[in-house]
Amino acid sequence: KNQVEQSPQSLIILEGKNCTLQCNYTVSPFSNLRWYKQDTGRGPVSLTIMTFSENTKSNGRYTATLDADTKQSSLHITASQLSDSASYICVVSHSGAGSYQLTFGKGTKLSVIP
């Protein structure tokens, strides 16, 4: 069964600190992995996309890593800001039945406090 597991479920950090969010997947055949940021009551916004051959990708203070061997990804946030408070969703794309399908994780809710 295709699954995407994220940890922790929620996280509270002080403004200015770093944090790392985890994503483990059991999806086959793997195509790519994305991280989305979702502000409360809003739609998700794409942060990064990583294919099988990529193991690091940055977008400003966000750095995603991918280990395709262990089927793990992480999202590292550097020097957190209050505006980073949101849910972060890991999404894995996999092919099957003639199309590409997405499996969404449940998200990690990050709260950055002053």
Added chain:
Amino acid sequence: DGGITQSPKYLFRKEGQNVTLSCEQNLNHDAMYWYRQDPGQGLRLIYYSQIVNDFQKGDIAEGYSVSREKKESFPLTVTSAQKNPTAFYLCASSIIGRRNRSTDTQYFGPGTRLTVL
């Protein structure tokens, strides 16, 4: 949220009523999608459309219906057959859709929160 709009932002429905959620995009995207988001769960696909006048069921299509008469519009009707419709509904679009390119990024609208009274 890009060029995707959803309306209304909040919607209240009485049991037994059908309601229609609007989704419009001006991104010239071929593919459009409807997802449902419940607390503590990942997004689940309801319906998707790759092209005008064509749409496919997703993982949880029962109790929902859609139409795609125009490229820009993909309304979702929540029927009385949907037993637990209270949720946050997200519409998305992408350039060319699921069949053609795995790196096709989906752009999401701001969502509609539906509550059954």
